[in-house]
Amino acid sequence: MNDFEIEKNKEIDIPFEDITVKNEATEQGEVKDLGESAEQQSSRREKRRKSRNTKNGVIVFLIFAALWGGAVYYGYNYVKDYIDTLTANIQQTNAMQTSELREEISLLGSEIRNLRGSMENAGLVISNTSDVQTRIDEKLVELENQLKELEHSLNILKEAPNAP
Amino acid sequence: MLRKLGVFILFLLAPALIVFLVAREAPAKAEAMAVSYGEVREELQLLKRDTEEMGSAVFSLVYTVERQQELFMQQDERLTELVNLSSEQKQLSDDIYEQKILHMLGPAHYAHLSDRTEIKIFSLNELGYRGYIAKVKLFDPKAFRVALAHDTLGKLETTSSAAKRYDAVLAINGGGFYSEIRNGTSYAQLIGNTVIDGSLVEPFNGYPGDLFFVGVNKKGQVVGNTPRRHEDIMNLNPAHGVSFTPILLQNGQKMIVPEKWKTTRQPRTIIGKYANDDLIMIVVDGRQGDWSVGVTLERLQDKLLELGVKDAYNLDGGGSSAMYYNGKLLNRPSDGRERPVVNNILVMP
Numbered sequence: 001m002n003d004f005e006i007e008k009n010k011e012i013d014i015p016f017e018d019i020t021v022k023n024e025a026t027e028q029g030e031v032k033d034l035g036e037s038a039e040q041q042s043s044r045r046e047k048r049r050k051s052r053n054t055k056n057g058v059i060v061f062l063i064f065a066a067l068w069g070g071a072v073y074y075g076y077n078y079v080k081d082y083i084d085t086l087t088a089n090i091q092q093t094n095a096m097q098t099s100e101l102r103e104e105i106s107l108l109g110s111e112i113r114n115l116r117g118s119m120e121n122a123g124l125v126i127s128n129t130s131d132v133q134t135r136i137d138e139k140l141v142e143l144e145n146q147l148k149e150l151e152h153s154l155n156i157l158k159e160a161p162n163a164p
Numbered sequence: 165m166l167r168k169l170g171v172f173i174l175f176l177l178a179p180a181l182i183v184f185l186v187a188r189e190a191p192a193k194a195e196a197m198a199v200s201y202g203e204v205r206e207e208l209q210l211l212k213r214d215t216e217e218m219g220s221a222v223f224s225l226v227y228t229v230e231r232q233q234e235l236f237m238q239q240d241e242r243l244t245e246l247v248n249l250s251s252e253q254k255q256l257s258d259d260i261y262e263q264k265i266l267h268m269l270g271p272a273h274y275a276h277l278s279d280r281t282e283i284k285i286f287s288l289n290e291l292g293y294r295g296y297i298a299k300v301k302l303f304d305p306k307a308f309r310v311a312l313a314h315d316t317l318g319k320l321e322t323t324s325s326a327a328k329r330y331d332a333v334l335a336i337n338g339g340g341f342y343s344e345i346r347n348g349t350s351y352a353q354l355i356g357n358t359v360i361d362g363s364l365v366e367p368f369n370g371y372p373g374d375l376f377f378v379g380v381n382k383k384g385q386v387v388g389n390t391p392r393r394h395e396d397i398m399n400l401n402p403a404h405g406v407s408f409t410p411i412l413l414q415n416g417q418k419m420i421v422p423e424k425w426k427t428t429r430q431p432r433t434i435i436g437k438y439a440n441d442d443l444i445m446i447v448v449d450g451r452q453g454d455w456s457v458g459v460t461l462e463r464l465q466d467k468l469l470e471l472g473v474k475d476a477y478n479l480d481g482g483g484s485s486a487m488y489y490n491g492k493l494l495n496r497p498s499d500g501r502e503r504p505v506v507n508n509i510l511v512m513p
């Protein structure tokens with residue numbers, strides 16, 4: 001507020017009681033003590049009215065600014081809460097889905113490990129089967145030789161003397 | 165005034181409008197912020213399904229392979245049973261054959277058993293002749309050998325002397341020979357071919373007659389033929405062997421015996437084999453009316469067949485026939501004493 005406005009306010013800042021008293025005194029014949037003309041009085045009233053209007057404007061402006069500030073504050077908080085809630089929900093949803101995915105991947109990993117174990121087991125069994133097959137082949141050769149020997153022995157037996 | 169009110173309301177509602185607009189766009193932006201897991205989940209589900217299918221396939225494979233292995237194990241066990249059964253049957257067959265042979269030979273008088281040989285001695289008592297039979301199993305082919313008299317060509321030595329010199333448990337006289345004078349001294353000349361330690365002791369004798377060669381190969385089996393060439397002998401892979409005539413049996417069949425040998429009863433020495441490759445050695449005494457007249461080769465062929473002999477060869481007989489066992493001479497030589505011979509067949513303990 002500059003010096004002009006302060007001076008102006010000083011002029012305007014006349015107590016209402018004084019004005020009323022002065023008006024009453026004028027009506028009772030004490031006007032001549034003041035020595036003012038009607039024009040001067042009208043100008044003074046105009047000034048007072050202007051002053052009153054300015055004062056009301058300031059008050060309205062302040063109220064308006066307060067309301068606006070309140071609306072902004074409320075809106076800010078509302079939007080902030082709203083966005084925070086949305087973000088939190090999204091984070092929570094993401095986290096839950098990530099957790100579910102992690103669990104599913106973990107299960108899948110477990111299944112793959114089981115599968116690997118089964119395949120290793122299958123490999124071992126196949127290896128053992130191969131060993132057994134080799135052994136069977138050897139046994140077949142052995143049996144063939146044994147049967148040849150038996151055949152030879154039976155042929156020998158055919159040549160045995162006819163003893164009881 | 166209305167204009168001021170409108171401006172007032174506009175200004176008043178401006179933040180609310182902004183809030184409204186921001187709030188209106190926020191859900192869409194928030195939706196955009198949300199991570200889309202849909203596709204990942206779908207891929208994951210596909211992967212999971214593929215993994216499960218692969219798992220099923222692997223389990224099925226394992227099951228099949230395990231069944232296969234079980235089947236192989238059963239086959240293995242069955243084959244083992246068959247091998248064992250076959251082995252038992254062979255053993256049974258061998259035992260029956262052995263029993264039949266032993267039954268024909270009668271009770272054994274002497275027996276010797278070691279890691280290298282099994283020897284059983286039987287007496288032979290037939291109408292008009294007597295003798296001894298030795299049945300020999302060779303577990304070690306090196307237990308059989310032929311020894312030249314004093315290990316020298318041209319020399320003579322009795323069967324007992326040769327056996328004692330080599331510490332043999334069993335011995336019979338060997339191949340034929342004749343004596344001649346060489347450089348003023350008597351020289352015992354081998355008939356046919358003699359093999360010792362796998363080699364002929366003299367150059368191959370290609371005598372065109374029916375001289376056979378008989379011996380034991382490096383597997384301990386009795387082998388023999390009528391050689392016309394050096395290879396005929398070497399093809400038999402002989403370790404030790406001697407020569408004489410004639411062959412009596414081959415593959416269980418009687419061979420033609422020359423007339424001059426056929427009907428004369430003489431002391432005899434025979435070597436042969438059974439079908440199971442057991443050796444048989446026979447010595448028959450003769451020329452002793454009160455003890456044994458001797459036997460013809462024809463009759464001996466019958467006897468050998470009766471005993472179940474498969475191959476048989478007639479070695480040097482007459483006064484040369486001798487069988488030594490475990491330190492003593494078993495038979496009675498027709499000369500009244502042992503005749504020195506050019507070579508002997510020995511069986512080591």
